[in-house]
Amino acid sequence: MSEIVEKTEHFVTELLENKLDPKFLYHNLRHTQRVVKSTKELLNFYNLEDLENEKLLLSAWFHDVGYTKGVEDHEENSCKIASDFLTKNNYAPEAIKDICSCILATKRYHEPVDLKEQIIRDADASHFAQKSYWETTDFLKEELELLNIANFSNKAWRDENIKMFRDEHQYYSDYAKENWNEGKERNLKQLVKEKKTEKKIAKKEALKAKYKSESPDRGIQTLFRVTLKNHLTLSDIADTKANILLSVNAIIISVALSNLIPKLDNPSNTYLIYPTVIFITFSVISMVLAVLATRPNVTSGQFTKKDVEDKKVNLLFFGNFHKMSLNDYEWAIQELIKDNQYIYSSLTKDLYFLGLVLNRKYKILRLTYTIFIVGIVISVLAFGISFHFLGGSARL
Secondary structure: OOHHHHHHHHHHHHHHHHHOOOOOOOOOHHHHHHHHHHHHHHHHHOOOOHHHHHHHHHHHHHOOHHHHHOOOOHHHHHHHHHHHHHHHOOOOHHHHHHHHHHHHOOOOOOOOOOHHHHHHHHHHOHHHHOOOHHHHHHHHHHHHHHOOOOOOOHHHHHHHHHHHHHHHOOOOOHHHHHHOHHHHHHHHHHHHHHHHHHHHHHHHHHHHHHHHHHOOOHHHHHHHHHHHHHHHHHHHHHHHHHHHHHHHHHHHHHHHHHHHHHHHHOHHHHHHHHHHHHHHHHHHHHHHHHHHHHOOOOOOOOOOHHHHHOOOOOOOOHHHOOOOOHHHHHHHHHHHHOOHHHHHHHHHHHHHHHHHHHHHHHHHHHHHHHHHHHHHHHHHHHHHHHHHHHHHHHHO
8 A cells, every 4th residue: 555545544534533424324434445445346457557546546535525524516525625635745736636537427427438437436336236235225315314315215215226226327347347237236136126025015905905995894793703702711711610619529529428427427426417418518519500500501403494594593503503414504504605694693693692601601600609608608617516516515
């Protein structure tokens, strides 16, 4: 690295780190360093004289320092900053003029007139072909928003990038065409793929919206689905409660039969007979009621074609068709799905009869729990009274 290039690197680094507005998320030191690196890559391919290489590297370092003065005419400002610095360092005026030409060649719509301008323009746009493109394009979008230059939606920004790739940008140097175009095309394909994916999603959402607008009874379907689910959940809870009572009372009776009743044949334990009978009686009653709460009802399992035609049968409950042939049931279902009103009527009947079953279950369960609690309390009192008043005399 020549001495002037080294001095320029230190100067530009300090300038961009200390004088550049932090809102420049893209046009900053990192961008400049990337352009310098890409310039070196291009220069390694081309056999230019040392002085030409030096001027291109200086152009790469200075090409965006004008942003320290603002966005407007930043290329011209970059030229002025470069000229002042290089003049102070006794750089040749003709060389400074060439460097300014290269800096001005980075303007957006400029067409390069020689290889040097091609190199600096290709280096300035090398990120189009790199994997870091997705990061840099996000920084540029945010920078434009922070500087109040433009505010793009994600979709509009992607479209703007696709337009840039297809209609505006091109690599000029042979090296960039051969080595960078492939990466650029890969990034373009990804942009187009994202656009197509978004279109598919938008199309699906439009179809969903259309389906919702064309299905005013969707809310009714949700109502039936949620209500039926709640009924079934409550039925499961009732069955669980009944099973708990069955298990508890079965354990109580087992313990009584194995430990308490064998002791009643002893004359000294006669005072325990009545409390034991009360205890077991309430437990048996509780068990019987718990079984009744979960005991299924048996239905006929058959219906006639007239029942279906008159819409008097609920085809959704297995108890109404379990004895029917498959052909008869298929015919009945076909009749059902032809008529929305019949479907809703069947669902309504299902809800209603499930409600009746739930009412019966919970009434019996309430009675069972009441009897169980009362039985436990009375049994404990009976055992206490018997032991206090009769137990002492029996021991005497």
